[in-house]
Amino acid sequence: MANRIERIELWHVNVPLPAPFWPSWIPGYPQTHVAQTVARIYAGDGLVGETGGPAFTTERRGLGDLLGGFLLGLPADDMDAVRRRLREASYLGWRNWWLEAAWWDMAGKLAGKPVYQLLQREPATVLKAPVYASSGSLKPLDERRRWLDEIRRMGFSAVKIRVKYATLEEDLATVRAVREHVGDGFTLGVDANQGWPVSLFRRNPEWDLERATAFARGCDELGVAWLEEPLDMHDWHGMAELRRRVRTPIAGGELHGAWHELLPLFEHESLDKYQPDAMFSGLTVAGRVMDECRTRGLDFTPHTWSNGFHMVVNLHAFAAWERRKLLEYPYEPPGFVPAAREGIMPPITVHADGTVDVPQAPGLGLEIDEKLLRRHGKRFHVATPLKVAVRAVREKGLRSALLLKKAKDASAS
CATH class of the missing domain: 3.30.390.10 (Enolase-like, N-terminal domain)
Incomplete structure (x- = not known):
């Protein structure tokens, strides 16, 4: 038994x-x-x-x-x-x-076995995962430039910045300044955080399709690698239309839970890059998203921004995906840093080649x-x-x- x-x-x-x-x-x-x-x-x-x-x-x-x-x-x-x-x-x-x-x-x-091997289509050992530095707040450009220099010294060659200013012009100016600072060889993603706006403490600038289109066309010109959550998470038709209008890949799916919440995104062809969080959907659903991405030739990389458990569990999901590109690594000093993010576990640190270690112990490999x-x-x-x-x-x-x-x-x- x-x-x-x-x-x-x-x-x-x-x-x-x-x-x-x-x-x-x-x-x-x-x-x-x-x-x-x-x-x-x-x-x-x-x-x-x-x-x-x-x-x-x-x-x-x-x-x-x-x-x-x-x-x-x-x-x-x-x-x-x-x-x-x-x-x-x-x-x-x-x-x-x-x-x-x-x-x-x-x-x-x-x-x-480590969990990622249970999720793989063809079991294989994955020792390291490439990561990108994921910012989490809006900051003055001088402060953001210092952060960009820091992550470059740490070994990162990719970054995701946030835009959520009152005007389109401010958002585009931020992306333009970051691109100028890091150069064309640095991978640049952008998160608009429009998927699930929260206005509890301060009004959220909320985008419609036209503002998302104008911003995404600016991203086209600046060589942005992906634009994340440019519209409400349930606006399947709007994201599908945005995909038809622009070249920049559209990403999302982080806060969806059960499979029936993610399926309409596929059915309406809303996204190029799927980012389910395996702690919000479960690893089982993350595996189903991988299968659907394989069938449709789409990209997969989980959302990780939360705590150390989220980082570890989604690291396993990412390691199970055979076309691994970049995994999100939340990092916004001086407040949100690995020691606090992992909290009750050893911090997951970035190597000089921009990778992190994938746990190899049986199970999730948590070390509380x-x-x-x-x-x-x-x-x-x-x-x-x-x-x-x-x-x-x-x-x-x-x-x-x-x-x-x-x-x-x-x-x-």
Whole structure:
């Protein structure tokens, strides 16, 4: 019999940044910490799967009460079952595809292979992955130029900058200045962050098709390698029309979850480059996106901007893609730096050739530092079959709790 889930632990983790970071996707908001919910899934015989989803604060306080009944008792090697349960749980609460990574972690450990090899079409060892420096905020050009010089010294030969100014002229001037500074031989991508605008703290400049077209035509002239999220993430028709109008490849797909959310992008031929985040969609869906990109001759490279778990999980997804070009490497000092991004794990550092190491240990190869976990984190929920049973008796009475257990056991057989 397969190992079955017998314990779930959830932690609030809050790693302070060395300086405030001002993300362009939430104008007016100073990020001071990398907040995340860390999950440990225990399946007996020492088998443990780990993962960590992004958080704004401690909004998942009640998540454990929901998950225990859905996930306890599941086989550790049944990916279809866990995705079905996570989908069912999403009808009653949050979308939590980030939890799926723990099952991939266990699957790799059971197989004795790194997760990326489980995802590959033809298994092969991938030791390193080329990365591009991904900025995360709007900065004065003098400050941005110093950052560009820094990343060049670090070994990067590619960069992605953000544009989200009030006027088209300011956006184009930023891209033009960066191109002039780095030269034609440096790969330059641009992120407009129009896919999911947030105006909670300050009004977001929102683009329509005409502004996106005007900006993209400027990118054509400046040799931009890709333009990311130039329109709303659900504007499939608008992105398809933009592709017809310009030469610059159009990219997106980072915040889509289940496969049915990504499929319309393919059906409407909306994108040249697909960037699902394997923690927002699950590695299973990221694998389906790879398959569709292979069939259609399109590009694939995951979104990674969040925490260390996102970086590691999407690094595995990228390593599984045989036509690897560049993977996103979030870096915006002095606030958003690798030591804070990874937080409770060793920082993923860039080599002089612009690459990072791909984990080779069985599973995801996570190396959580227990001291750092306890310094920055607090365990807020533990679910076991006994705890779930006791809670059911208290809330529903003994007879109803027994009927529920009998029905669940029957459905699992």
